[in-house]
Amino acid sequence: xSQLTAPVGERDHIQGPTSAPxxxxxxxxxxxxxxxxxxxxxxxALRKMGDRFRFVFRNFPLTSKHPHAQLAAEAAEAAxxxxxxxxxxxxxxxxxxxxxRHLLGYAKxxxxxxxxxxxxLETRAMTPRVQEDIxxxxxxxxTGTPTFFINGVRHEAGFFDAxxxxxxxxxxxxxxxxxxxx
Numbered sequence: 001x002s003q004l005t006a007p008v009g010e011r012d013h014i015q016g017p018t019s020a021p022x023x024x025x026x027x028x029x030x031x032x033x034x035x036x037x038x039x040x041x042x043x044x045a046l047r048k049m050g051d052r053f054r055f056v057f058r059n060f061p062l063t064s065k066h067p068h069a070q071l072a073a074e075a076a077e078a079a080x081x082x083x084x085x086x087x088x089x090x091x092x093x094x095x096x097x098x099x100x101r102h103l104l105g106y107a108k109x110x111x112x113x114x115x116x117x118x119x120x121l122e123t124r125a126m127t128p129r130v131q132e133d134i135x136x137x138x139x140x141x142x143t144g145t146p147t148f149f150i151n152g153v154r155h156e157a158g159f160f161d162a163x164x165x166x167x168x169x170x171x172x173x174x175x176x177x178x179x180x181x182x
C-alpha cells in the first residue's frame with residue numbers, strides 16, 4: 001500500500017474542516033477525462049459527507065499525454081494567488097477548452113484581475129508551485145491521474161466510480177476514531 005509522503009498542510013488547496021475524520025487527496029490533471037468524470041464524485045462526497053470530509057487537490061499534469069495540462073494547472077494556481085483557486089478548479093473541470101485564450105476568458109468570467117493573471121501565466125510564475133506537487137506526487141508513487149489518497153493511504157480498490165470511492169470514504173470514516181493523518 002502506497003502512503004502519501006507529503007502531509008496536507010498550509011500550502012494545499014483544501015475544502016472542508018481540518019477536524020474532518022476523512023481526508024481525500026487527489027493528484028489530478030485538468031485535461032484528463034477520468035479526472036473530469038471523478039470531479040462529480042468528489043462533489044457528491046463534499047455534499048453528502050459535509051463536515052466529516054476534507055478534500056485536497058494537488059496538480060499532476062501529464063504533459064506527455066495532455067498538451068494543455070501544465071498551463072491549466074498554472075492557471076488554477078494563478079487564480080489561487082487571487083483567492084479564487086476553487087472557482088478556477090470548477091471552471092477548468094467543466095471547461096470546453098484549455099488554451100490560453102480560453103483561460104483568459106475564464107479568468108474574466110470568475111472576476112480575476114485578468115492582466116495580473118495573464119502576466120502570471122506568461123512569466124510562468126506558477127511553474128515552481130506546480131512542480132512542487134509533481135515532485136511530491138512522484139515521492140508518493142503517483143504515475144497517473146486521478147490518484148487518490150484516503151487518510152494518507154493510496155486508494156487502490158475499484159476504479160473511480162461513485163460507489164467504490166464513496167464506499168472507501170465511508171469505510172475510512174468508520175475506521176477513523178482519531179484525528180486523520182495526511
